[in-house]
Amino acid sequence: MGAAVMALIYTRIYAQPVEFNRALGYAYDALVKGPYPFDAMSTWKGLSERVAQGIYMGQGLLLPHTRVSGLQEPLMAFVIAREGITGIKTRNDEKAQFMCVLLSPAESAMAHTVTIANVAKRLLDPEWKEKVLAATDEEELKKMF
Numbered sequence: 142m143g144a145a146v147m148a149l150i151y152t153r154i155y156a157q158p159v160e161f162n163r164a165l166g167y168a169y170d171a172l173v174k175g176p177y178p179f180d181a182m183s184t185w186k187g188l189s190e191r192v193a194q195g196i197y198m199g200q201g202l203l204l205p206h207t208r209v210s211g212l213q214e215p216l217m218a219f220v221i222a223r224e225g226i227t228g229i230k231t232r233n234d235e236k237a238q239f240m241c242v243l244l245s246p247a248e249s250a251m252a253h254t255v256t257i258a259n260v261a262k263r264l265l266d267p268e269w270k271e272k273v274l275a276a277t278d279e280e281e282l283k284k285m286f
Contacts, residue, residue: 148217150172152283154278158224161237164220164226168220204257206244206245208253211247214252
């Protein structure tokens with residue numbers, strides 16, 4: 142089976158620290174307005190429940206994610222905050238600099254797992270991480286995926 146298709150809908154680079162709820166709100170809004178319709182209220186509820194369980198994955202990554210019934214393919218928003226994303230719990234007071242908001246089709250366990258693995262793999266690559274943090278505009282950032 143080939144690699145999972147994923148639509149990177151939104152990228153944002155914050156030069157200053159950004160509050161988690163604010164960054165998540167903008168990213169989620171972009172996904173709602175994205176190419177595939179889904180139930181925004183129930184999806185937000187699922188995302189909020191996941192956030193409450195803890196979404197810090199290490200390597201500076203926050204990964205708010207949920208599975209969405211009837212979604213055609215995974216949708217992703219990727220945010221960088223060089224100075225950190227505030228107002229969210231991390232391990233050992235590590236600075237969260239990356240947020241990947243992921244919505245995956247509920248019908249496909251594989252799509253969800255493969256997409257998360259792809260993001261994690263990138264963030265474990267110090268060179269990629271450095272390049273991404275040095276990105277100056279959203280288009281440049283999009284090309285790194």
